[in-house]
Amino acid sequence: MSTDRAAAELPRLSLAEAVAKRIEARIAEEALPAGHRLGTRDSLRREFDVAAATFNETVRLLAARGTVSVRPGVKGGIFVASPPPLVRLGRKMLELTGDSVSVSDCLVVRDALEPLLAREAMRHRTDADIADLRRLAGGLAAARGSADPFGRLAANWALHRRIAEITPNKVLQHTYISLLEFVENRLRGVTPDEPDEEGPHTGGGSSPDGVAVHRELVEAIAGGDPRRLSAAVAAHAALTASRRGGA
Structure with missing residues (x-):
């Protein structure tokens, strides 16, 4: 990746991370259970008022962390994922x-x-x-x-x-x-x-x-x-x- 291209992507990556943190905070504050439907990719993108590429990066970050899962189809969308065992342990310790x-x-x-x-x-x-x-x-x-x-x-x-x-x-x-x-x-x-x-x-x-x-x-x-x-x-x-x- 060229230096110019890397520099151009930094703001998008930072914004994607910021949106990811807001979604994680919502899940934690509202104690949303695994399987809860957060919305569609498009509805959430519009709610957070970001470009499609930025929100796609947000979804990728959250999926990589095991925070959300993406389901295709008419009844699909973005759902709260069942967290990995170590994440569940951390949450239990916080309680x-x-x-x-x-x-x-x-x-x-x-x-x-x-x-x-x-x-x-x-x-x-x-x-x-x-x-x-x-x-x-x-x-x-x-x-x-x-x-x-x-x-x-x-x-x-x-x-x-x-x-x-x-x-x-x-x-x-x-x-x-x-x-x-x-x-x-x-x-x-x-x-x-x-x-x-x-x-x-x-x-x-x-x-x-x-x-x-x-x-x-x-x-x-x-x-x-x-x-x-x-x-x-x-x-x-x-x-x-x-x-x-x-x-």
């Missing part, structure tokens, strides 16, 4: 808001994922990853002297978030980090009863034993020894359970 989700439930799932993330980190870590993990583990010791309990929490979570970022498994990575962010946001709205002690959900990250446990976890990931990693993960799980009363 878990407010009082329907507890911090404790998130922590149970988070804790179950951490051994898998540690094994993934050991398999895929690079020298740069290890350098980052060691730096963040060192930050836990520095956070011990902080008067801000959420500063201590942040230092702990930064290390675990960085461990999660090593895995190439994006489903695992994003699930774990989303749980971590949910817990972080909820706990920021809570005033600790004992600000000088570790909070119930920190895993003891900046306590003396917590610092040692996290440093060993990092070194086990760096060392590549599965038995050492299993021991480090078990020590971390025990530390987390002790800070949550065995929960």
